[in-house]
Amino acid sequence: xxxxxxxxLETHTQLKTNTKIFSGASTAFGAEPNTQACEVSIAxxxxxxxxxxxxxxxxxxxxxxxNAEIAPRSVFARKNYFYPDLPKGYQISQYELPVVGKGAVxxxxxxxxxxxxxxxxVNITRxxxxxxxxxxxxxxxxxxSGIDLNRAGTPLLEIVTEPDMRxxxxxxxxxxxxxxxxxxxxICDGNMQEGSFRCDVxxxxxxxxxxxxxxxxxxxxxxxxxxxxxxxxxxxxxxxETLEDGGTIQQATVLFxxxxxxxxSMRSKEEANDYRYFPDPDLLPLEVTEADKARVKAQMPxxxxxxxxxxxxxxxxxxxxxxxxxxxxxxxxxxxxxVSAGAEAKPAANWVMGxxxxxxxxxxxxxxxxxxxxxxxxxxxxxxxDNTISNNAAKQVFEALWNGEKDVDAIIAAKGLKQESDSxxxxxxxxxxxxxxxxxxxxxxxxxxxxxNALVGQAMKASKGKANPAQVNEILKKKLS
Amino acid sequence: xxxxxxxxxxxxxxxxxxxxxxxNPSINAxxxxxxxxxxxxxxxxxxxxAAGKASPLTGIxxxxxxxxxxxxWPTTCGSKMLANFVAPYDAHVITQFDAVGAVNLGKTNMDxxxxxxxxxxxxxxGVKNPWDVERVPxxxxxxxxxxxxxxLCAAATGTDTGGSIRQPASLCGFSxxxxxxxxxxxxxMIAFASSLDQAGPMAKSAEDCALMMxxxxxxxxxxxxxxxxxxxxxxxxxxxxxxxxxxxxxxxxFAEGLDASVGKVIDEAIAAYKKLxxxxxxxxxPNTGLSIPVYYVLAPAEASSNLSRYDxxxxxxxxxEYTDLMDMYxxxxxxxxxxxxxxxxxxxxxxxxxxxYDAYYLKAQQIRRLIAQDFVEAFKHCDVIMGPxxxxxxxxxxxxxxxxxxxxLQDIYTISTNLAGLPGMSVPAGFSNGLPVGxxxxxxxxxxxxxxxxxxxxxxxxDWHLKMPQGIE
Numbered sequence: 001x002x003x004x005x006x007x008x009l010e011t012h013t014q015l016k017t018n019t020k021i022f023s024g025a026s027t028a029f030g031a032e033p034n035t036q037a038c039e040v041s042i043a044x045x046x047x048x049x050x051x052x053x054x055x056x057x058x059x060x061x062x063x064x065x066x067n068a069e070i071a072p073r074s075v076f077a078r079k080n081y082f083y084p085d086l087p088k089g090y091q092i093s094q095y096e097l098p099v100v101g102k103g104a105v106x107x108x109x110x111x112x113x114x115x116x117x118x119x120x121x122v123n124i125t126r127x128x129x130x131x132x133x134x135x136x137x138x139x140x141x142x143x144x145s146g147i148d149l150n151r152a153g154t155p156l157l158e159i160v161t162e163p164d165m166r167x168x169x170x171x172x173x174x175x176x177x178x179x180x181x182x183x184x185x186x187i188c189d190g191n192m193q194e195g196s197f198r199c200d201v202x203x204x205x206x207x208x209x210x211x212x213x214x215x216x217x218x219x220x221x222x223x224x225x226x227x228x229x230x231x232x233x234x235x236x237x238x239x240x241e242t243l244e245d246g247g248t249i250q251q252a253t254v255l256f257x258x259x260x261x262x263x264x265s266m267r268s269k270e271e272a273n274d275y276r277y278f279p280d281p282d283l284l285p286l287e288v289t290e291a292d293k294a295r296v297k298a299q300m301p302x303x304x305x306x307x308x309x310x311x312x313x314x315x316x317x318x319x320x321x322x323x324x325x326x327x328x329x330x331x332x333x334x335x336x337x338x339v340s341a342g343a344e345a346k347p348a349a350n351w352v353m354g355x356x357x358x359x360x361x362x363x364x365x366x367x368x369x370x371x372x373x374x375x376x377x378x379x380x381x382x383x384x385x386d387n388t389i390s391n392n393a394a395k396q397v398f399e400a401l402w403n404g405e406k407d408v409d410a411i412i413a414a415k416g417l418k419q420e421s422d423s424x425x426x427x428x429x430x431x432x433x434x435x436x437x438x439x440x441x442x443x444x445x446x447x448x449x450x451x452x453n454a455l456v457g458q459a460m461k462a463s464k465g466k467a468n469p470a471q472v473n474e475i476l477k478k479k480l481s
Numbered sequence: 482x483x484x485x486x487x488x489x490x491x492x493x494x495x496x497x498x499x500x501x502x503x504x505n506p507s508i509n510a511x512x513x514x515x516x517x518x519x520x521x522x523x524x525x526x527x528x529x530x531a532a533g534k535a536s537p538l539t540g541i542x543x544x545x546x547x548x549x550x551x552x553x554w555p556t557t558c559g560s561k562m563l564a565n566f567v568a569p570y571d572a573h574v575i576t577q578f579d580a581v582g583a584v585n586l587g588k589t590n591m592d593x594x595x596x597x598x599x600x601x602x603x604x605x606x607g608v609k610n611p612w613d614v615e616r617v618p619x620x621x622x623x624x625x626x627x628x629x630x631x632x633l634c635a636a637a638t639g640t641d642t643g644g645s646i647r648q649p650a651s652l653c654g655f656s657x658x659x660x661x662x663x664x665x666x667x668x669x670m671i672a673f674a675s676s677l678d679q680a681g682p683m684a685k686s687a688e689d690c691a692l693m694m695x696x697x698x699x700x701x702x703x704x705x706x707x708x709x710x711x712x713x714x715x716x717x718x719x720x721x722x723x724x725x726x727x728x729x730x731x732x733x734x735f736a737e738g739l740d741a742s743v744g745k746v747i748d749e750a751i752a753a754y755k756k757l758x759x760x761x762x763x764x765x766x767p768n769t770g771l772s773i774p775v776y777y778v779l780a781p782a783e784a785s786s787n788l789s790r791y792d793x794x795x796x797x798x799x800x801x802e803y804t805d806l807m808d809m810y811x812x813x814x815x816x817x818x819x820x821x822x823x824x825x826x827x828x829x830x831x832x833x834x835x836x837x838y839d840a841y842y843l844k845a846q847q848i849r850r851l852i853a854q855d856f857v858e859a860f861k862h863c864d865v866i867m868g869p870x871x872x873x874x875x876x877x878x879x880x881x882x883x884x885x886x887x888x889x890l891q892d893i894y895t896i897s898t899n900l901a902g903l904p905g906m907s908v909p910a911g912f913s914n915g916l917p918v919g920x921x922x923x924x925x926x927x928x929x930x931x932x933x934x935x936x937x938x939x940x941x942x943x944d945w946h947l948k949m950p951q952g953i954e
Contacts, residue, residue, distance in 0.1 A: 039570055043790045045563065046550045046572055046669040048704050078786050080833070082810055089789020147794065276833035278842060281676035281783055283705050 002208040003243075005236045006216075007171045007201060008163035011178055012156045013188040014132065014196040015058040021131050021155035022049030022092060029194050033137065037149035041134075043087035048282050051076075055155035058187035059099045059129050060288060060296040062157060065185050065303055066124050068103025070293060074128075076283045080276045084147050085134040093158075095277045098128035099286060100157075105181065106305065107173045108323045117320060122174045123162040129286075130156050157187070163202065163213060168232035172225050175199055180328045184304060192223045199223075203232055204249070205239045214239070215249040219256050219263055231256035235263045307332060315345035324353055330367040334374055341378030348381060355398055372401045379408040387468055393417035420467045423475065426459075429467065430475055433458045444480060452476070490530070490540025493635075494523040494584050497542045501587070501633050504953055508609045510627040512547050513555045513588040526582040537692045539582040544634035546625050547588035548595055549680075550669040551575045558671045559591040559603040559621075562791045562798045562817035572669020573701045574638060574680055581696055586634050590624030593819045594788065595645055595673040597621050598891040601882055602821040609878075610653060611950040612916055616875040619649030619891070625683050626653040631953045636684035636693055640670060642677045643776055644871075644895025647907035650683060651870035651919025654909045656936060656946060657683040658690045659895075661926050662902035663708040666701030672787040674780035675706075677899040686946050687908060687936035691715040694929060710927070718934040724758035726935065729863030733769040734894055734921075740873040742913035747869050750910040750920045750939070754867070757938055762863045766855040771848050772897040773889055778832050778845035779900075784822075785829025791817060824885065853901035856923075865935055866923040869894055870907035874916035894921055904929050908936045909945035917945075 020027055023040035040047045063070040077095035103124040111117040134152035138145050159178065165171045179197055182188035189196050199222045204214035219235060222228045234256075239249055253272075254263040302310075304326040311322040325335045331352065338348045356377065360370060380397055383389050389397065389412055400411045412418055420426060434441055437458060444451035459472045498516055505511050519542065526540030550556045550568035552575075557563045571579065578585065592602040600608040600623025608623040610616040611631035618627040622639030626649030629637050639646040641659035650657030658681045665680040672678060682693030694715040701707045730751065735744060755761060793799035793813030800812035818826070832841035859866060871891055881888040898905040903926060907919035920939075924932040940946050 042795055044550070044570070044796070045556065045558065045566070045568075045671040045790070046667075048668050050703060050705050080786050080789060082789065082792060084792075084794050084806065087790060087795060089792060090786050274835045276786070276830065276835075276838075278782060278786070278833055278838070281674075281706075282672075 003205050003240045004166060004208045004210075005168075005232070006163045006204050006206060006213060007165035007168075007232065008216075009159075009161045009165070009171060009174060010200040010202070011159045011175070012132075012198045012200075013159060013178075013182050015055050015155040015157055015187055016189055017052055017054040017058065017155055019052055019054075020153035021052050021055045021129065022153055025153065027154050029191075031150055033140075033146065033148035034150060037134075037152065041087065041149050041152045043089075049092060049280070051283060051286065052155065055129055056099065056286065056288065056292075057296050058155070059127065059157055060293055061185045061187050061300055062127055062159070062182065063100040063103065064293065064297055064300060065181055066100075066103035066105050068124060068127070069101035070288055071097060071099055071101060072288055073097070074099040074286045074288075076129075076280045076286065077277045078280045081273045083133070084145070085136050085149070085152070087134065087149060087152055091131060091133065092280055092283070093130035094128035097285075098126040099288065100124075100127035102126070105174070105177055107170070107177045108320070108327065109167075109170050109173045112169060119319075119323070120164075120170060120173075122164045122170075125160045125162050127157050127159040130158060132156050163204075168229045168236070171201060171232055172229050175225060175228060177327075181304070184329045185300060195223060197223070199228060201228060201232060203235045203239065205236060205243065215251050217249065217252045217254050217263075217265075219254050220266065222256060227256055227258050230258075230261055231263055234261055238263065304332070311345075315339075315349070317345065317349055321349050321353065325349060334367050334370075337374035338377050338381070341375045343378040343381035344385060347384065348377070351377060351381065355395070359402060371404060372398065376401050376406070376408060383408060383412065387419065387421055388412065389417050390419050390465070390469060392465065393419065416466075418466065420463050421471060423471060426463070426467050426471050427475055429462050430459050430472065430479060433462055434479060441480070452480070486530070490523040490526040490542075490584060491520060493540065494519055494542045494586065497586055497634060500631075500953075504611075504631055504633060507614060508611060508627050508631055508633070509606050510589055510608055510624040510631065510633055511544070511587045512557055512559070512590050512605050512624065515554065515587065518554075519584050519586050522579075522582075522584040526584060529582045536581045538578070538696055540584060541635045542584040542586040543578055544586050544589045544625055544628045544637035545575065545578075546622050546638050546640060547591055548640050548671045549574050549638065550671070551585060551588070554585070554588055556588070556671070557605070558595070559593040559605060560817065560819070560822070561604040562814075564604060564798065566796055568669075570669065573666035573703065574670065574697055577696050577699070583696070589622070589628055589637060592621035592623065592645075593822050594671070594784070595621040595640055595642055595678075596784070596821050596825055598644070598648055598888050599876070599878070599881065600624065600649075601878065602819055604819060607878055610875045611953055612654065613875065615877055616916070617652070617878050619652035619871070619875065621645040622649050622657075622683060626650060626655070626657075629653065629655045629683050629685065630950060632949065636682060636689050638680060638693075638697070639683045640673075640678055640680045641895075641899065641905075642673050642679075642780060643899050644892035646681050646683055647870045647895045647905055647919065647921060648891055650907040651921075652875040652917065654912075654917025654919070654945070654948060654950075655683065655685055656687050656690050656906065656908045656940075657681065658694065658906040658929065658932070659898070659904060660694065660698065660929055661708075661904045662899075663706050664710075664904075664927070664929070665697045666699070666704040666707045668701055668703040668707075672783075674783040675787060676783060677776075677780060679899070686940055687906075687933045688716065688719060688940075690906070691719060691930075691933045691937075694933070698929075713930060715930050715933055718930045719937040721934050721938075722758065723754065723935060723938050726754070726757075726759040726865065727762050727863040728754055728759045729762045729764035729859055729866040731764050731766040731769065731859065731866060731868060733766050734868030738872050738890065738893065739869060740913070743869050743871075743873060743918050746911040746913055746918040747867075747920055751867060753939060753942060757942065764859045764862055764866065766852075766859060766897065768848065768852045768855050769893075769897055772852055772900055773893060775845045775848045775852065775900060776892075776896045777828065777889060778841045779849065781825040781829030782833050782842050783829070785826045785833065788818075788822070788826055793817070821885070849900045852897050856897075856901045856903055856925075860925045864925075865928075865932060868921050868923075870919035870921035871895075874913050874918060898923050902926070904932060906932055906936060908939065909948070910943075911945055912948075917948075
């Protein structure tokens with residue numbers, strides 16, 4: 001039997017505001033417990049929430065970035081449940097009327113084995129503003145649990161997708177794309193270790209061809225793409241095996257254990273809370289005007305989609321290359337700076353996606369830590385373009401730059417990599433080669449094309465790699481004709 | 482008197498403190514007193530007066546309902562849950578009084594979390610009506626009401642969610658105003674039902690209420706429902722004549738359920754208004770009968786959520802022994818809340834539950850709009866609406882404690898204005914069997930100055946508001 005997995009994501013992105021969503025307390029990470037918990041964060045009797053408009057601007061930015069409807073009027077609601085890290089006994093969230101409505105993002109799903117890379121549109125159902133809870137701290141005080149309310153009230157944008165993804169790879173590609181996008185537009189720092197970007201993944205399976213959704217289980221709080229991939233793969237296998245063994249899937253919330261690689265049920269639907277949502281009477285409906293949207297739009301950077309289109313049109317890059325280069329702000333900036341420094345776009349794209357990315361991956365570095373900066377890369381590419389060095393020699397120069405040397409021309413000079421472009425000198429070398437290899441000349445004349453390449457190789461060798469290969473080819477062809 | 486330096490604030494405060502020492506044990510109006518703090522404020526006020534920096538309420542001893550957080554004062558909200566809670570910050574209302582140099586005379590008793598109409602749900606014991614100590618002062622602002630009536634303060638603050646200023650004002654014979662929703666900031670005022678709660682003044686006369694309003698009203702950015710309006714002088718229209726004032730009498734306020742002797746007092750008050758030049762118009766508020774059921778869906782719904790923060794985790798009552806978290810929650814809340822509060826949390830939780838929300842909460846919100854619409858229609862035909870503030874005079878303690886519905890009906894004439902967000906006030910209009918009766922005046926949105934004018938003019942030709950209970954002179 002052929003099975004199909006259906007996946008939807010709910011992502012909590014912590015918004016990059018200085019203060020909390022409903023109070024003036026700081027949102028900085030890592031402070032001593034409860035030092036950023038004002039009377040509103042502690043939920044003292046009598047305190048009231050006041051909406052931080054900066055959080056709203058973040059939501060508008062996101063809405064604009066995914067071409068979503070932005071509600072002119074949305075409503076904050078109370079989600080009621082008891083938990084020690086939830087000081088008011090309810091979370092202020094948005095329920096029936098969220099600030100951001102339907103939108104979409106285009107994702108690039110990378111090639112896996114024989115399956116080629118492809119693009120896919122993932123539909124956004126909604127995104128709503130809400131406040132984060134505090135944290136329970138276990139073990140800090142002997143025999144007791146502590147509560148740290150520094151995080152309580154930190155603004156979150158919960159971004160919900162349609163169940164559009166059909167593999168763990170697609171889900172991870174979406175999550176990565178979203179992760180880059182929220183950083184691109186500057187609304188989230190993307191720090192997954194600190195919990196700034198957390199994903200809940202809804203997984204269900206169904207027989208291929210069926211248009212009915214299976215019963216879903218929700219994997220909570222995944223904070224790494226690797227774990228997400230593993231969790232979805234495990235969960236999918238588990239659900240298929242359960243169904244094939246004649247079992248049924250119960251709607252449930254599950255947790256992923258990275259140590260065992262398994263998911264485990266946390267609570268079933270029956271145990272789920274009745275949150276008794278109702279509009280928060282302490283807050284007025286949130287209004288977003290056209291002017292608000294225009295003001296936010298004016299502050300937005302050019303979006304990756306727009307840049308991708310521009311790269312294709314202006315530089316003649318392929319859609320895939322343009323998408324790859326606009327996958328992250330860092331990568332785009334690096335590429336754009338390289339081109340601005342005088343490099344041609346196509347070779348710059350190839351080098352950024354090729355040598356630079358390969359090195360970074362191998363050394364697990366980010367672009368910010370790259371030993372080769374865009375100016376150096378551009379100098380290098382200019383020397384290839386003006387025939388000073390060959391591509392092969394360029395690799396050596398790049399290697400040297402990577403290892404800490406600074407100046408491209410100095411490296412070329414020191415290593416003697418300048419290629420020979422004097423046609424007289426090259427002619428002399430070729431004459432020597434032809435004289436020394438009469439057998440090869442005979443073979444070529446007898447119709448063996450391979451012999452020509454061998455002669456080129458001999459000429460390059462004789463020039464110690466410095467001859468301009470294009471010129472060698474040209475002169476050799478002339479001499480043999 | 483303070484500003485002409487006939488008496489100092491310290492002397493005035495001492496006088497009230499002495500009266501409190503004498504009468505409070507039998508009336509139980511105050512939950513917390515702090516002589517040293519009050520006198521320190523009085524001293525500071527005297528300095529302001531001496532420096533010529535006084536405003537009308539500088540040095541005036543005000544009793545604060547124990548629903549307002551006041552820094553370093555116990556703030557209990559009449560509940561065991563907060564019996565040991567000392568507020569670390571000031572409510573907006575407290576800040577406003579502090580800013581003009583008024584004296585905080587103490588925190589007054591109240592129904593637990595402002596839920597009640599007789600002050601009998603207080604953890605700190607019932608409050609006695611100074612007119613008859615066998616009887617209740619009304620609620621929930623019962624302590625403030627008794628303190629004003631017994632002259633145990635110059636004036637007091639109250640809050641009114643369904644009638645908690647006006648019904649006790651009626652039962653204790655003084656003037657009380659519930660402003661338009663949003664006129665007084667709710668910041669630091671412990672929430673009962675957020676969309677209905679509104680603080681207001683409780684004082685002898687309409688003029689005093691106007692002076693109190695000048696201090697209490699005003700925009701506060703810490704309350705999102707606070708209205709950003711220009712500052713008003715609520716005394717500005719006090720002296721205006723009432724010639725041509727159109728007074729609407731809703732027929733539903735004079736129907737079955739109104740005590741006949743109360744009705745008679747109201748009729749006489751209306752007659753006095755006619756003499757002052759008012760024109761009487763009969764109006765109808767057809768959905769009045771629905772206001773109590775609507776209120777007892779919406780107010781408990783909001784309360785059930787507002788009171789969730791009292792969980793024993795961070796502050797407030799925590800049970801002594803528990804086995805786990807759930808046990809701690811259950812026992813702390815079972816022990817910390819009284820029966821009426823629990824009843825309303827249960828009702829509120831029920832009406833918000835999945836499957837019931839549409840039938841109760843949503844339906845009630847729809848009817849709430851109809852009730853507000855009734856008033857919009859009525860105000861097309863009149864300038865103010867008048868009627869009784871409460872259906873009867875003060876009843877005996879214990880009389881209605883076992884019959885919640887009878888107790889809820891005490892607010893039949895006041896609740897609809899809370900639902901509509903309109904301002905309402907009660908002014909003394911006479912007596913029935915020696916017990917005060919209040920006339921309710923309902924105004925259009927932001928019409929407080931006109932209502933105070935209407936009340937003040939009446940108080941120029943009557944002296945009901947000057948009558949004092951016997952035995953407390």
